[in-house]
Amino acid sequence: MITVQILALVIIVALIIGWHVTWLATRVDRxxxxxxxxxxxxxxxxxxxxxxALELVxxxxxxxxxxxxxxxxxxxxxxxxxxxxxxxxxxxxxSHVLDAVGPLLPTSYNRLxxxxxxxxxxxxxxxxxxATALSLxxxxxxxxxxxxxxxxxxRPFEMADGQCAHSDGWSPAVGEAGQTxxxxxxxx
Amino acid sequence: MTGPPDxxxxxxxxxxxxxxxxxxxxxxxxxxxxxxxxxxxPCVLAPGELxxxxxxxxxxxxxxxxxxxxxxxxxxxxxxSVARVNFGPLSAARVRRWLSKGKFDILHIHEPIxxxxxxxxxxxxxxxxxxxxxxxxxxSRSMQLAGGVLRGAIEKIDAGIAVSESARNVVVQxxxxxxxxxxxxxxxxxxxxxxxxxxxxxxxxxxxxxDEPRKGLDVLLAAVPLIMKTWPDLEVIVAGQGSxxxxxxxxxxxxxxxxxxxxxxxxxxxxxxxxLARESFGIVLLEAMASGVPIVASELPSFLDVLxxxxxxxxxxxxxxxxxxxxxxxxVLRVLAQPNxxxxxxxxxxxxxxxxxxxxxxxxxxxxxxxxxxxxQPAETSIR
Numbered sequence: 001m002i003t004v005q006i007l008a009l010v011i012i013v014a015l016i017i018g019w020h021v022t023w024l025a026t027r028v029d030r031x032x033x034x035x036x037x038x039x040x041x042x043x044x045x046x047x048x049x050x051x052x053a054l055e056l057v058x059x060x061x062x063x064x065x066x067x068x069x070x071x072x073x074x075x076x077x078x079x080x081x082x083x084x085x086x087x088x089x090x091x092x093x094x095s096h097v098l099d100a101v102g103p104l105l106p107t108s109y110n111r112l113x114x115x116x117x118x119x120x121x122x123x124x125x126x127x128x129x130x131a132t133a134l135s136l137x138x139x140x141x142x143x144x145x146x147x148x149x150x151x152x153x154x155r156p157f158e159m160a161d162g163q164c165a166h167s168d169g170w171s172p173a174v175g176e177a178g179q180t181x182x183x184x185x186x187x188x
Numbered sequence: 189m190t191g192p193p194d195x196x197x198x199x200x201x202x203x204x205x206x207x208x209x210x211x212x213x214x215x216x217x218x219x220x221x222x223x224x225x226x227x228x229x230p231c232v233l234a235p236g237e238l239x240x241x242x243x244x245x246x247x248x249x250x251x252x253x254x255x256x257x258x259x260x261x262x263x264x265x266x267x268x269s270v271a272r273v274n275f276g277p278l279s280a281a282r283v284r285r286w287l288s289k290g291k292f293d294i295l296h297i298h299e300p301i302x303x304x305x306x307x308x309x310x311x312x313x314x315x316x317x318x319x320x321x322x323x324x325x326x327x328s329r330s331m332q333l334a335g336g337v338l339r340g341a342i343e344k345i346d347a348g349i350a351v352s353e354s355a356r357n358v359v360v361q362x363x364x365x366x367x368x369x370x371x372x373x374x375x376x377x378x379x380x381x382x383x384x385x386x387x388x389x390x391x392x393x394x395x396x397x398x399d400e401p402r403k404g405l406d407v408l409l410a411a412v413p414l415i416m417k418t419w420p421d422l423e424v425i426v427a428g429q430g431s432x433x434x435x436x437x438x439x440x441x442x443x444x445x446x447x448x449x450x451x452x453x454x455x456x457x458x459x460x461x462x463x464l465a466r467e468s469f470g471i472v473l474l475e476a477m478a479s480g481v482p483i484v485a486s487e488l489p490s491f492l493d494v495l496x497x498x499x500x501x502x503x504x505x506x507x508x509x510x511x512x513x514x515x516x517x518x519x520v521l522r523v524l525a526q527p528n529x530x531x532x533x534x535x536x537x538x539x540x541x542x543x544x545x546x547x548x549x550x551x552x553x554x555x556x557x558x559x560x561x562x563x564x565q566p567a568e569t570s571i572r
Contacts, residue, residue, distance in 0.1 A: 027343055034346070034561070041560040114553070121368055121557040125347050128366035129561075132343055135364060 095162030203304035205236030222548030373547035379478035399430030404462030414517035
């Protein structure tokens, strides 16, 4: 009788542990997938931002010094095969350049502003996803059972968003008050 | 990867019943209205019966917005005030049915970590989820639970929004998540240009529930005699739900319509927000700022966020230590003795940034960002 009870207990405990591990594995997987997808979205948003910045150069009436400044920063950010660190620096530099030339641009030029806002939001989503994935990976059970599999450890993308971001006080990310600006849908 | 369709079908979940007015409810209605105007298709799920005649809610918010109800809500004392919420298997089934019938591109859940249809919707959601956190105060018990049972639900949120920096701090510290700060919106044009200057006695106004201690009416009433020493003809008007004994010099208008509120703000010489705690967002403050009324507010984090000037020009209104009638009286006296029209104009311009046109387009930007991180929904886009 005792053996039956012990056996039942062992089975129940095993089931609970199994359920817990499965649940944890699902969460780890979801977090990894989210970190990857948010990175893809951020990468695309940053590329679009640099492309929009390059369009500035074609604007009528822009002075050659501003054009050169912007095009250099944007081209540097668009450089393929940059290391993570170099990419972060190039994107930050582009933010700073865009902040500097921003006041000189006609107010109607808000396509760039909405891409900047989009990139800033995407970056926050990505770093949020990375934080979730990392905190799950640090768990004892996850490490021992290698629930994260062979997925590479995600890293947050650190860069300066520039003034478009919600750094000091609230500022609308897209367009100015009074005019409704719909963010253009993702291309391709 | 396919681009999201231009017009989004947005399922909005509001945890609190529209039968009673409240910040979250007003925010949801304003958002739905904005989305509708911007060409999207919002559908709002909320507890309780919804009638456009509901007092204190603006009827024009209801035009062309789809609503669904999960049935009557239960009153529960919660977070310092009475919240009417839904829970249980019946509510859960209704939420699931709404989700499966709705064919939403994206789900926007408000206050997801409350025992309500918001949490039920988050639990059942298969769509991309954007969640807005309104409360700036950690609810310790539910947040502790968040470490266990709720973890999985919290991880389902694709993009978080917090209505203020203080609300974001709660999300970061207690939920281990991050959020984009997007404040509550106001209909700026409704409030601006409604100023009616009156030459007679100064008028002080208070808006908010009269019988809820955290709205701080007691502090204001204790301060008024001190102000009256200098301004004996001060007119004190309070408007809001609830009843309580009031001194004879205080006029109560009870619940007032949105239109009367705008008119009242336009006629005031000083607006006092004496709230004691737990104000998630200073929407009344913003409406007063949009009206061009000088502001006196207690020093709460969410109020300071709203009153912070971006260019080191000092605060956009007077602040005082919460709960201190003497400090309140001193602030009001400063405002009445030395009107500062420049500051009022700055406050008005600051409030303009909170117009729904700006706030709503940023919310949509978050929708787009969240959608760009998930595979296209086969239900709606039917590509692939």
